Amino acid sequence: MTSKFFRRGSGISRTPPSIPSVAALGRGYEGLRVGAQISWLPATQWKAFCDYEKALSESLTDQPMTRLCAYPVEAPGVAEILDVARTHHFSLARRHGQWDVFEASELDRPNEKIRRRDEEQLRKSEERFRAVFENSAVGIVLQSGDRSGRFLAANAAYQRMLGYSAEELRPLTFMDITYEEDREANRRLANELLEGKRQSFDLIKRNRRKDGTLMWVSIHVSLIPGTQSNDRLFMSIVDDITERKRAEEALSRSERQFRALFEEAAVGIALCDSAGRPFESNRKLEQMLGYSAHELRGMPFTAFTDPEDAPADWSLFTDLLSGKRDHYHIEKRYRRKDGALLWGDLTVYIVRDDRGQPMFSIGMVQDITDRKRAEQALQEAQAELAHVARVTTLGEMAASIAHELNQPLAAIVADANASLNWLTKPHPDLDGVREALTAIVQDGHRAADVIQRTRQLATKTDPQKVRLQVNDVIEDIVALIGTELRGREVSLRLDLAPELLPVLGDRVQLQQVLINLVMNGMEAMAAVGDRRRELLIRSQRDAGQVLVVVQDSGTGIDPDKMHRMFDAFFTTKPSGMGMGLSISRSIIEAHGGRLWASPNAGPGATFQFSLPTDSKGEA
Template sequence: MILLIDRATMRFVDVNGTACALLGYSREELLAMGPQDVLPTTREQLAHSYDTLIADPSLQNGMHAYYTCKDGSRLPFESTRRVLRSGDRWIIVAISRDIRRRAAAEAALRESEERYRRTFDLAGSGIAHVGLDGRFLRVNRTLCEVLGYPQEELVGKHVKEISHPEDRDLTDARRSRMHAGEMESARFEKRYLRKDGSVVWVDLTVALARDPEGRPLHEISIMEDITEAKQAESALRESEERWRVTFDMAGSGIAHVGVDGRFLRVNRSLCEILGYAAEELSRLTVKDISYAEDRDVTDERRARMHAGEVDALHFEKRYLRKDGLTVWADLTVSPVRGPDGATLYEIAIFDDITERKEADEALRAAHEELKRSNAELEQFAYVASHDLQEPLRMVSSYTQLLQRRLGEKLDDDAREFMAYIVDGAARMKQLIEDLLAYSRVGTRGKDFKALAGEDILRRALVNLRAAIEETKAEVTHDALPTIEADDVQIAQLLQNLIGNALKFRGADPPRVHVGVVEREGEWELWVRDNGIGIEPQYFERIFMVFQRLHNKGEYPGTGIGLAICKKVVERHGGRIWVDSRPGEGSTFRFTLPKARHH
């Protein structure tokens, strides 16, 4: 469109039809207006620019602006202005071209470039433009974070400078093929060295930017940091290797068994247990090598496990080795399930318990033999308590009868000999009774019950009342706990130990203390005295049957009391020992398990 403007009046003096069409005004309307009415500038600014143009016509270069149309819309234009002289008037000729399409294209281009810039700078992947010489031309923020360099240090640096030494030439061949047009892009996994020296793995995709003639301009590289994934892969490989070594070298037999019962994979130990090679087992099912009577023993429980009712199974089962021998296995089975919860296969762990089973059978036989032996011992105890003591009573009774009838007729030697006979019979009777007591500790014991320790001690002290009063002894005790025990045997244990303290006393009246201390899972009790003490070399011997450290003239007894104590303590699951020094007294210590809460 063409507009002619009178500088003096600052009004249009002529316009062409294109101007009317583009601006939406009629010719008459435009001729009544001036340029300041359609341009975004004031009359004074326009007048100044026109005066400048009049003063120097060489300034007739173009300008870009927009007109305001009659409907209020804006019309972008590119304009060239010239000056004409008409008489005494200066006429400004403005030739303007509608540039809406170009302006829209330029705006779209700017928007596209802004989107690209933001995409480049804010992308989650590292992006770089790399020159054909291998140097970084442009890098984004993410790539700087991946490689640990600021942007200004990366730009201009050669890619190989930061490549891991072993990967420095990794991409050369494929890049050359890409530059030659044999391939459009290339993808690699490659290591780089961060600025701090640490290694970073990247998944690298490289493509070429080309000019309109197809000549390479630069490379576009997109880098994804896959260090964590690589570390996870490495950890997984290590884990799988550890699992493989554990599977193959485990002392227990291990198998993966399909839902159809076939062996999928077996380890060395299972082959040794069953006597088959791995490839032989892979052709067999579990039932093929199961003992006939145990073939179907696990079916119901396995079905429940596959249905998700139980997580794992544990059972003992017999199998047949390749050589025909029977092997017992302690078996634990658990399922490996898929995402839908269905069983994919079973993991079965076999422990060979054949020797244990044989030992159990031998123990059962020994137990039966022990029961038979105990029955015979019971019979012996009956005989000892009745048949053996009857002759002793006759010897003692008739000897005493002779003493009463012939007392005055017997000389001193005869009376002494007869006294020996009576004393011997009495000691023999006591020995038989002690042996009976010893034998009955394990066979005539009562069931264990929770009992107050002080009640048991009180019973023992009642039985020893005469001896305590005779020796003027002082017996003290700690607060005793509740114990789970046979009250009769524990009372006998305490009675024997306190009785020994009263018997083996020194010159001073006996002082006896029953103490207790709590240990982990048990009580430790003791009986301490101020008696004659014991030499250390006899600490073990005194708990054996018939072992005496003194002659019966000094201290009466059969030598069975401490043996009974040891047997009682061991029946209760404890142990007994002594601490002593000659002349300083003794402390007999024993342990009893704590009462179990039902």
């Protein structure tokens, strides 16, 4: 629009429509007059001035909006006129044919609200950024967006990390606080950011604190673009991960130690899944079984376990998975790849996650094949020695056994002769013959029992453990020692508890232990002449075990020799071998029990042994 100037007195000018003018048109105004400082105009002349403005407006009907400025200057220029328009104090506006007087701000209010709203939002945004910047738990740094990376601002968290104040950081660059070995990587990434090759980068590196110590940090760096009034900036988010790195290093060190222990262990180790398949195994286990790690990975442990031992091992393993136990220990046989048998001492633990669910199991196996062979050889030697001891005992009891045998044989002969005499009479006494023959049968069985028990003790056999009643074993040996008791003038008293639970044992070996204890008791009473010679055999329950007591009224036990009485070849008898009690203890211990001795409160001594019960059923 062409500008025109009208002069009257102090001067009237017309200027193009401005933003306030457009806003006024939008609100239904037909014309606008903007006045500058007109304090020179008396109030009595305002009506005349308005009439003038009205006439002037009517003469400018070709323009929808006119803006007038009045100012007291003689020779105004365009700059002055525009300046007056920008700094006007009030306006005259026509709407619906009427002129009103307004403060300029009333016409300009919508834009003012927008401006104030924008300023308020900017202020709040700056306040939020400042609050985040100052109160963040991680370090926030602003650095110059050039290759120097000079510090411009650092929040309190970052200052605490490095021990520098904001003032001490300003002359420094990011290279000054970066550990020497990490500088090149940091410089390369920063250059790529400046060259536009990346929008941001993440880096884990070491920084050097003010005190010289090193710290690990994780940084996220982005480039903030510049504006006409502001240069571009590096903004870094810095997290102190020193403790995490220490924990990672400790974990890594622990893993290296575990790996060294795992690979160099003297025992076989395997990590197994829930199906019992080793997903990791060490060299020792591979050497023991003859399989490679790859071969073991596809095999459940039952595949290289001896078939007789596999069910028990698998049952324990399922208990482990179900939470019934947290570990188990078992001695079992393995089958090597070449088919050879290997004995292993196995311990298995379960590893669970935070929810208690099984993750994997750890099995540790020690090769005990040599030990098992030595144990077998020892058992054979002990069995041989026990047999010798039994035969020796039978030799000592030969007279008693012969007497036990002679009694039924003599009775058989007598009854047979009587029967013959009765049968030769004209009227045979058949009832008498019948009774005699019945007695002969009974005495024959009695003699056969003596021979069978004697044969059992004399025969060399491998130990055979079966479920049996201890009271039956006691009654077996009583049948053999009756004559010995009478010959030594010893009275025997039995106190056997009824309905004892069965034990798992070798009948002959347990008979040998009882005969040895009874014979020792009778020999201990041989020199007793001032009191009765009494021998007590008692059986009773004792906390899930069966306890057998053999008590005599002899000379007792010398306290100085108590600790040696179960040693091999130790004896107090002039003609003894010193093997009886040693063999008896080894037999009881092989049955899972215990044998011990103690002096009586009165005369004599008591020998006791306990055996674990086998409660799976009746014997």
